[in-house]
Amino acid sequence: MSTPRPGKRVRGSQTGRPIMAAFDLLGRRWALRVLWELGEAPSTFRELRGRCDDVSPTVLNTRLRELREARLIEKTDQGYALTEPGRSLGRALRPLTRWAEDWGGAN
Amino acid sequence: MSTPRPGKRVRGSQTGRPIMAAFDLLGRRWALRVLWELGEAPSTFRELRGRCDDVSPTVLNTRLRELREARLIEKTDQGYALTEPGRSLGRALRPLTRWAEDWGGAN
DNA sequence: GAGGGGCGCTATGATTTCCGTAGCATGGAG
DNA sequence: CTCCATGCTACGGAAATCATAGCGCCCCTC
Incomplete structure (x- = not known):
């Protein structure tokens, strides 16, 4: 499966609307979690795992490749880390964290 | 696969931290998209599809069941619609849309 | 009351993704 | 050279997702 990118056809959308590409990319197993963990701290492969x-290294490596192709993460001396767009995505996901806490409180 | 809920053990987290439950629930194929479309307008099953x-009706129905168990959507006379927590989640996802547009602009 | 059409949804079998485990290749330290 | 940790791949089995067909239900019309 190819890495979703805005402007490219993705699963579930011929339009290439960015939000659809994002849904496709982030709707893959462990994708959100990996971004989240790298937002907490850059990590080596084994640390991150x-x-x-x-998570199985096969999947982790696949996600890392996809996220790297999407330029959301990159490899540095410290291991894997978010790029600037990646950090920006992290900020965009913060309301989700707050929402989840409320949601958790109500359950 | 059981529906993730905050306070319950979910894939990838024994702690039941709400954000992890959310990642599990939302990181399933079509979950984000379904929420998104229902945010645009309540829809019947076939409309939504x-x-x-x-999307294959099997998966759609599975997601609908999970989201219903998570109390994010409900069945109404008009078809499926977001609950109040669901709408709240929709609002929490707005920054993601804006981010995606920026991301798309840069690609 | 016999047909027709739309609806929500299930059945089924193929395909893709994900998983767990083992282990290879590389590189640095001793 | 040996030891050890690391990034990552191989592999076989399990689970999720897929496309397609169609059932059972209700409503409408004839």
């Missing part, structure tokens, strides 16, 4: 409840 | 690029 530990933070993500020992 | 059309809006979601004719």
